[in-house]
Amino acid sequence: MKTMPSTTLALLTLLSVTPLSHADGMNMNGMNMNNMPMSDSMAEPMSKKVHHAIGIVRKVDTANSRITISHEPIPSIQWPAMTMTFAVQNEKQLNQIIVGEKIKFDLVQSAKDQYQVTRITPIQ
Structure with missing residues (x-):
């Protein structure tokens, strides 16, 4: 019966040390990552849907x-005609745009429920 507690103790010790030995494998201090492309764009979706x-x-x-x-209505995002600021x-x-001018423009979703104009073209 005395072997049971010592076996259990040995097993618990082994199980608690094993994860600790692998935890240091995630430590990246001292690793040179200067040539690795890490930019904010990596967190972005691969492509954003453009709405015209x-x-x-x-x-x-x-x-x-x-x-x-x-x-005018924008069917691709199910918006009715309305006035909005983007x-x-x-x-x-913006330096080439005149108030009252009719334009074609492109939108992409920049954040939840927010859209950004990515292209503006005057309509002749």
Whole structure:
């Protein structure tokens, strides 16, 4: 009967030491990762769905890189016609846009329930 407790003790010791010996394998201190491509884009989905729309520019806010557009319905995201303000990916595009101008524009979802304009093209 004395062997039972010592066997149990030995088994418990073995089981508790084994995970600890492997835990150090996750320590990456001192590893040179300078050539490994690690960027924020790796956390992004591989591709974002682009939604195409048509609208009229109501306001241009170059200081905050935002544009207000009265857009036609956008079936790909089941939006009815409405006026909305969007962040613009490339604020330089805003310098060429005139309030009241009819435009084609592309949207991508940048966060939950938030969309960003990625392309703006005036309609002639």
